Amino acid sequence: MNNFNQTQTQLRSGFKELIQDMYKEYCPCAYQRFRTYIQWDQPVCFLDQEVLFSVFKEHLQKIDDTSYMCKCGTIYLEDWEQYNMYLWVLNVTIKKNGNYLEKGAKIKPVTPVFLGFQGFAGSFDELKKTYIQTDTATVLEYLKK
Ligand SMILES: [Zn+2]
Numbered sequence: 236m237n238n239f240n241q242t243q244t245q246l247r248s249g250f251k252e253l254i255q256d257m258y259k260e261y262c263p264c265a266y267q268r269f270r271t272y273i274q275w276d277q278p279v280c281f282l283d284q285e286v287l288f289s290v291f292k293e294h295l296q297k298i299d300d301t302s303y304m305c306k307c308g309t310i311y312l313e314d315w316e317q318y319n320m321y322l323w324v325l326n327v328t329i330k331k332n333g334n335y336l337e338k339g340a341k342i343k344p345v346t347p348v349f350l351g352f353q354g355f356a357g358s359f360d361e362l363k364k365t366y367i368q369t370d371t372a373t374v375l376e377y378l379k380k
Contacts (some may be wrong), residue, residue, distance in 0.1 A: 242371075243286060246349055249375045250290045252308070256379070263291060264309040264332075266339030268378055272346065273311070273327055279354030280324045283374065286350070288313070288327055307332025318354055340380035347373045 264270060264372045273291065275284045288311075295303035295311065303311045308359045310331040347369045352362060 242262060242277050242350065243282075246283065246286050246374070247290060249371050250287050253375055253379055254291055254294060256324075258294060261335060262294075262305050263293070263305050265335040265337060266378070266380075267270060267337065268339050268342055268380065270329065271342050272312045272378060274329060275363075276326050277358075278324065279315075279320065279352050279358050280318065280322060281348070281352055282350035283348045284327070285325045295296050302330060305333060305334045309335065322353060326355070343364055343373045347377050 254263055256364045257266065257269070262272075270341050272284060273288055275281050291311075292303055292313075295305055298304055298310065301313050303313065305311070308331070309329060310333070312328045312330045314326040314328070316326060344365070346366050348366050349369065351368050352359060352366075
C-alpha cells in the first residue's frame with residue numbers, strides 16, 4: 236500500500252465512524268458544516284469531499300443515475316466532470332432539503348482539510364484563503380460539531 240492509499244484509508248474509516256454516529260441521533264444533513272463540506276462546485280478536485288461522499292452514499296437511497304436521498308428526504312445530486320485525461324472532479328449539490336432539525340455548529344471562515352485538492356495549481360491560491368491543510372483528527376473534530 237502506498238502512502239496516499241494509507242492516508243485515504245485512515246480518512247475513510249474516520250468518516251465512516253462520523254457518519255454512523257450522526258445517524259444514531261439524526262442524520263448528517265442536520266449539520267451545516269457537513270452540508271457545506273459535502274457540496275462542491277469547482278473545477279478542481281476536493282479529495283476529502285470525494286471520500287466523504289463515497290462513504291455517505293452507502294447510507295443513501297439511489298433515486299436515479301445522479302440523485303441520492305437520505306432518510307430525512309434530502310436529495311443530493313452527484314455530477315462527475317472531466318478535468319483532464321487523468322482526473323475527474325466530483326461536484327455535489329443539494330437538490331432538495333429534507334426534514335431535518337438544524338443541529339450543528341456554525342461554519343468557520345477557514346475549513347480544515349486533510350488530503351486537499353487536485354487539479355490546476357494556479358487555482359489553489361484562491362482556495363488557500365478558505366481551506367487549511369491539517370490532520371484527520373482536526374477534520375473529524377470540525378465536522379462532528
Ligand atoms: Zn438526512
